[in-house]
Amino acid sequence: xxxxxxxxxxxxxxxxxxxxxxxxxxxxxxxxxxxxxxxxxxxxxxxxxxxxxxxxxxxxxxxxxxxxxxxxxxxxxxxxxxxxxxxxxxxxxxxxxxxxxxxxxxxxxxxxxxxxxxxxxxxxxxxxxxxxxxxxxxxxxxxxxxxxxxxxxxxxxxxxxxxxxxxxxxxxxxxxxxxxxxxxxxxxxxxxxxxxxxxxxxxxxxxxxxxxxxxxxxxxxxxxxxxxxxxxxxxxxxxxxxxxxxxxxxxxxxxxxxxxxxxxxxxxxxxxxxxxxxxxxxxxxxxxxxxxxxxxxxxxxxxxxxxxxxxxxxxxxxxxxxxxxxxxxxxxxxxxxxxxxxxxxxxxxxxxxxxxxxxxxxxxxxxxxxxxxxxxxxxxxxxxxxxxxxxxxxxxxxxxxxxxxxxxxxxxxxxxxxxxxxxxxxxxxxxxxxxxxxxxxxxxxxxxxxxxxxxxxxxxxxxxxxxxxxxxxxxxxxxxxxxxxxxxxxxxxxxxxxxxxxxxxxxxxxxxxxxxxxxxxxxxxxxxxxxxxxxxxxxxxxxxxxxxxxxxxxxxxxxxxxxxxxxxxxxxxxxxxxxxxxxxxxxxxxxxxxxxxxxxxxxxxxxxxxxxxxxxxxxxxxxxxxxxxxxxxxxxxxxxxxxxxxxxxxxxxxxxxxxxxxxxxxxxxxxxxxxxxxxxx
DNA sequence: GTGGATGAG
DNA sequence: CGCTCATCCAC
Numbered sequence: 001x002x003x004x005x006x007x008x009x010x011x012x013x014x015x016x017x018x019x020x021x022x023x024x025x026x027x028x029x030x031x032x033x034x035x036x037x038x039x040x041x042x043x044x045x046x047x048x049x050x051x052x053x054x055x056x057x058x059x060x061x062x063x064x065x066x067x068x069x070x071x072x073x074x075x076x077x078x079x080x081x082x083x084x085x086x087x088x089x090x091x092x093x094x095x096x097x098x099x100x101x102x103x104x105x106x107x108x109x110x111x112x113x114x115x116x117x118x119x120x121x122x123x124x125x126x127x128x129x130x131x132x133x134x135x136x137x138x139x140x141x142x143x144x145x146x147x148x149x150x151x152x153x154x155x156x157x158x159x160x161x162x163x164x165x166x167x168x169x170x171x172x173x174x175x176x177x178x179x180x181x182x183x184x185x186x187x188x189x190x191x192x193x194x195x196x197x198x199x200x201x202x203x204x205x206x207x208x209x210x211x212x213x214x215x216x217x218x219x220x221x222x223x224x225x226x227x228x229x230x231x232x233x234x235x236x237x238x239x240x241x242x243x244x245x246x247x248x249x250x251x252x253x254x255x256x257x258x259x260x261x262x263x264x265x266x267x268x269x270x271x272x273x274x275x276x277x278x279x280x281x282x283x284x285x286x287x288x289x290x291x292x293x294x295x296x297x298x299x300x301x302x303x304x305x306x307x308x309x310x311x312x313x314x315x316x317x318x319x320x321x322x323x324x325x326x327x328x329x330x331x332x333x334x335x336x337x338x339x340x341x342x343x344x345x346x347x348x349x350x351x352x353x354x355x356x357x358x359x360x361x362x363x364x365x366x367x368x369x370x371x372x373x374x375x376x377x378x379x380x381x382x383x384x385x386x387x388x389x390x391x392x393x394x395x396x397x398x399x400x401x402x403x404x405x406x407x408x409x410x411x412x413x414x415x416x417x418x419x420x421x422x423x424x425x426x427x428x429x430x431x432x433x434x435x436x437x438x439x440x441x442x443x444x445x446x447x448x449x450x451x452x453x454x455x456x457x458x459x460x461x462x463x464x465x466x467x468x469x470x471x472x473x474x475x476x477x478x479x480x481x482x483x484x485x486x487x488x489x490x491x492x493x494x495x496x497x498x499x500x501x502x503x504x505x506x507x508x509x510x511x512x513x514x515x516x517x518x519x520x521x522x523x524x525x526x527x528x529x530x531x532x533x534x535x536x537x538x539x540x541x542x543x544x545x546x547x548x549x550x551x552x553x554x555x556x557x558x559x560x561x562x563x564x565x566x567x568x569x570x571x572x573x574x575x576x577x578x579x580x581x582x583x584x585x586x587x588x589x590x591x592x593x594x595x596x597x598x599x600x601x602x603x604x605x606x607x608x609x610x611x612x613x614x615x616x617x618x619x620x621x622x623x624x625x626x627x628x629x630x631x632x633x634x635x636x637x638x639x640x641x642x643x644x645x646x647x648x649x650x651x652x653x654x655x656x657x658x659x660x661x662x663x664x665x666x667x668x669x670x671x672x673x674x675x676x677x678x679x680x681x
Numbered sequence: 682g683t684g685g686a687t688g689a690g
Numbered sequence: 691c692g693c694t695c696a697t698c699c700a701c
C-alpha cells in the first residue's frame with residue numbers, strides 16, 4: 001500500500017472516486033509549493049538529458065544530417081553513439097572496426113586533443129596516431145553545455161523562482177515548483193485567496209478542470225489497482241504545467257541551438273531522472289504521483305541512483321533479489337539490521353519513490369581535472385613534467401573560460417594524482433593567495449607536487465597522471481563577519497545554517513543577484529584576489545583605489561598578515577573590460593633542475609633544497625608568534641552537523657577496506673606534519 | 682585539511 | 691574504455 005504517502009491514496013475525506021468536493025491538498029501545501037519546499041506533495045521536478053550529447057555536439061559542429069549514423073571516438077574507443085547509429089546495434093563497448101562492419105555508413109569523429117606547446121586544443125587529423133603525445137580535450141562539449149545551460153536559464157523566470165542544477169555535462173535538474181505556484185494562483189482564482197478562517201490546514205477546493213489534456217507526452221501507465229477515473233487533483237495540474245514548461249525549454253534548446261533532449265517530470269529528482277530515460281530520444285515523460293508506485297516497481301533497484309555500484313551489489317546479495325518489487329516486501333527493520341540504520345532507512349524510502357533531496361541552484365563547478373593515461377607508460381620525471389605543462393595550460397585556459405576571474409571565484413588547492421599499476425598516490429598543495437593565478441605559478445606548484453611523489457619512491461613506471469584544482473568556493477574566511485560584508489551567492493549560501501527549515505526557505509541563487517544586492521550599502525565586497533601587490537595586468541581594472549579600506553582584522557594572521565585588501569568595482573564598464581581581457585600566459589622554459597629546488601607554498605618562492613629545513617623553521621617560528629597574538633576567538637567551526645539524514649543519499653556504512661597496504665614510512669611524515677598543523681590551529 | 686574510495690555519466 | 695566531476699570518510 002501507499003501508506004507512506006497518505007496524501008496520495010487516502011485522504012481524511014476520501015469518498016467515492018470523483019465525488020470529493022475538496023482536494024487532498026491544503027493551503028499549506030500550496031504555500032510550500034511557492035517555497036520549493038522539498039517535502040511539498042505538489043512539488044514538480046524535471047530532469048533534462050541531452051540525447052547522445054557528445055555525438056550531437058559533433059553533428060551540430062560539422063553540420064551533419066541528423067539521420068546520419070555518427071559516433072565519437074576517443075583513441076581506440078567510442079564514447080558516444082547517436083541514435084541513428086544505435087539502430088545498427090552499436091554500443092559503447094565496441095571498437096572501431098566492429099562498428100564499421102556493423103554500420104559501413106558510420107561517420108566517426110575523434111575528440112579534440114591538446115598537443116604540448118599549443119595554446120589551445122584542436123581537432124587534429126589522424127588523432128589516434130598521436131596518442132603518445134596528445135591528451136584529449138572535452139572542452140568543446142563543456143562549451144556547448146554552457147550555451148545550453150544559458151539557454152535554459154534564459155527561458156525560465158529569473159531566480160529565485162528559477163532553480164537549475166547542473167547535474168553533469170549533459171544533464172540538468174529543474175525545480176519548477178515556485179514557477180508553477182505562481183501560474184496556479186494566476187489561472188485558478190479559487191485558490192489564490194487566503195485560507196478559510198486563515199487556517200492553512202484547510203483543504204483546497206478541487207480544481208475546476210474536469211479533464212486534462214495530457215498532450216502527446218508519454219504518460220506512464222497506471223497499475224490496474226490505481227484509479228484513472230478519479231478527477232484530477234492539484235498535483236496532476238501542477239505536473240502538467242511542469243510538463244508544458246519543460247516542453248518550452250526543450251523547444252528553445254532545439255530551435256536556438258539545434259539540440260534534442262529527453263526529459264522526465266515527476267515529484268522528485270529520483271523519479272524525474274528515471275523518467276527522462278524512459279523514452280528517448282527527443283521525448284518527455286510524465287510520472288504522475290499516482291503512477292510512481294507502478295513505474296518504480298518495474299525497475300531493478302540497481303537502476304536507482306546510488307544503488308548502481310557496490311552498495312547495490314551488497315543489497316542484491318543480502319536480499320537475493322535485484323527487483324524493487326521484491327524488496328518492497330522487506331520490512332524496514334530487516335533493511336536496517338542488514339544494511340545499517342541509515343542505509344536501511346534510505347533504501348526503504350527510496351524504493352518507495354520518496355526522495356526529498358533538493359535541487360541545488362548551482363551551475364558552477366567545484367573542481368577541475370586534467371588527466372592522461374599513458375600508453376605506453378612513462379618512466380622519467382622529464383616526461384612527467386612535460387605532461388604537467390599540458391595539464392597546467394589546459395586547466396588555466398578552462399579557468400579563464402569558466403570566467404572564474406569575473407566571478408571572483410578561484411581555486412584554493414592544486415592536486416596531483418599519480419598511478420603506478422594499482423598503486424594510486426596523490427599530493428596536494430594550497431594555491432597561494434595574494435596574486436593572480438598564472439601558468440608559471442601553477443606549473444611550479446605542480447612540479448613540486450611531482451617532486452614529493454617522486455621522492456617517496458616507487459614512482460616509475462607511471463601509467464596515469466592527473467592534475468586538478470579545487471576548493472573553488474572558499475575565499476579567505478578571515479575577514480568575514482566583522483565588517484558586515486555582504487557576500488555573493490555561493491559564499492552567502494555557505495554561510496547559511498546548514499539545515500533548511502522544514503518549509504524549505506528558498507536559497508539564494510548566486511548567478512544573477514540583483515545589482516542592488518551586489519552593491520553594498522557601504523561595505524563593498526571583499527576581493528580576495530587582489531591582496532598584496534598587484535602584478536597582473538588586469539589588476540588595475542579590478543580595484544578601485546578610492547575605495548581602499550585597510551582591513552586589519554585580528555583573525556587574519558600568519559605570514560601574510562600585512563596584506564592589504566581592496567574592494568571591487570562592479571561598474572558595468574569594468575565588467576566589460578574584465579570579460580574581454582584575454583589570458584595569454586607564458587610558461588618559463590622547462591628547467592632541468594626543477595626537481596632539485598623546493599617550492600615553498602607559504603611564500604610562493606623556490607628555495608634550494610638544501611635550505612629547506614631552515615626555511616621551514618623560519619615559518620614555524622613566525623607562525624608561533626602570529627598565534628600568540630591571536631589567542632582570542634575560540635571559533636567553534638566544528639559543529640556543522642550535517643545530519644541531513646537520508647535526504648541526500650545513503651549514508652555509507654563503515655569503510656571495511658581491506659587493510660591499507662601503504663608503507664609505514666608515511667607515518668613519520670604524516671605525524672610530523674600533523675604535529676606541525678596542530679600547533680597552528 | 683589530506684588522501685583514498687565510491688559513484689555517476 | 692578514458693576522462694571528468696562530486697561526495698564521503700578515516701586519518
